[in-house]
Amino acid sequence: MNTEKRLVYMDHAATTATRQDVAEAMVPYMTGTFGNPSSLYDLAKVSREAVEKAREQVAVAIGAEPKQIYFTSGGTESDNWAVKGIAFARKAKGNHIITTVIEHHAISHTCEWLEKQGFSVTCLPVDRFGMVDPADVENAITDETILITVMMANNEVGTIEPIAEIGAIARKHSVLFHTDAVQAVGHIPVDVGAQNIDLLSLSGHKFHGPKGTGALYIGPGVRLDPLMHGGAQERGRRAGTENVPGIVGMGLALSLAVADMAENAKRVTTLRDRLTEGMLAIPNTYLNGHPDKRLPNNVNVVFEFIEGESILLLLNRWGIAASTGSACSSKSLEPSHVLIACGLPHDVVHGSLRLTLGEETTAEDVDYVIGAVKDVVQHLRDMSPLTPPELRSQS
DSSP: OOOOOOOOBBBTTTTTOOOOHHHHHGGGTTTTTOOOSSSSSHHHHHHHHHHHHHHHHHHHTTTTTTGGGESSSHHHHHHHHHHHHHHHHHHTOOOEEEEEOOOHHHHHHHHHHHTTTOOEEEEOOOOOTTTOOHHHHHHHTTEEEEEEEEOBOOOTTTTOHHHHHHHHHHHHHHHHEEEOOOOTTTTTTOOOOTTTSSSEEGGGGGGHHHHTTTEEOOOOOOOOOOOOOOOOOOHSSSSSSOOHHHHHHHHHHHHHHHHTTTHHHHHHHHHHHHHHHHTSSSTTTEESSSSSSTTTTEEEEEEESSSSHHHHHHHHHHTTBBBSSOGGHHHOSSSHHHHHHTTTOHHHHEEEEEEEEOOOOOOHHHHHHHHHHHHHHHHHHHHHTTGGGGGSOOO
């Protein structure tokens, strides 16, 4: 194997580095300006004003009003709050929830828990590209349906779902619509009004904000039960002292991400396509997710006859950080539920690799990764008893 090594981060869907200017903006709220926003003295007022500025920054980024933004600890809490909150607030109307088979576990596991509480959940299928059919959503609606939750963009294969169409269907039937937009916000245009969204989850560390920060958009007239109890923060809807430094950082990071979105998306898409072409030049390699309607930074492929875990371990020797799928389940040996839902056989799914680029990724990084992956795949195929003779090294 080639021993040349450099450090290349290709796992931006898992998390991103906090921008230096964002980190610097957070520091004063950890030290000198540390007041609790709920207090009445001047020190608290400065913190409170900083929180409200961040609330406006988040609102502007998704086409909402500041009063519709509620800060949380991240995407998982926002997803749990949206789904559980609506379920229990509207249980007198019905007990049916519609979701999909490719949702992040923050949604799917929450829905499984709700089933144990007496709710009914319909998990819609997807096509081979990971795309949900809006017609399936409409056909699944019953008189008991109280919530539809469909992710905006898939965290594993990068497919962007037809959110506006699904939202319009939900409005037509007077059903609330939630979208997990954790992978989308800051990377593709989001407009809660134009896309008919009632609730939206986002997470700060996906767009160069700090970890442990998130928000839930709650549209006008939407009632949902609190998830956190114990205080009157966030206008009585989410208890707990506000994470002022984190909120400040997330607001600034999102504002900067949206300002640079078009330029970054264009550049990263070019690099993504270059990386995809390099991956598909490897024999018996296939692209997962939609070929066009996908996130600008996502490349997800499968290599036949080898396993993804081995690929990651060998790529790490090259200094390349990558993933086989969701970072939240990377320690699991179970095959990707997303790839299985897309119709891939179990044995092929185990050979998946997810590479997600960032704004700091260079063409040199991409070429380095292409060379490393080719080397690693060939090395593993030469070792695998499943590899046919024509795919083995001739040396």
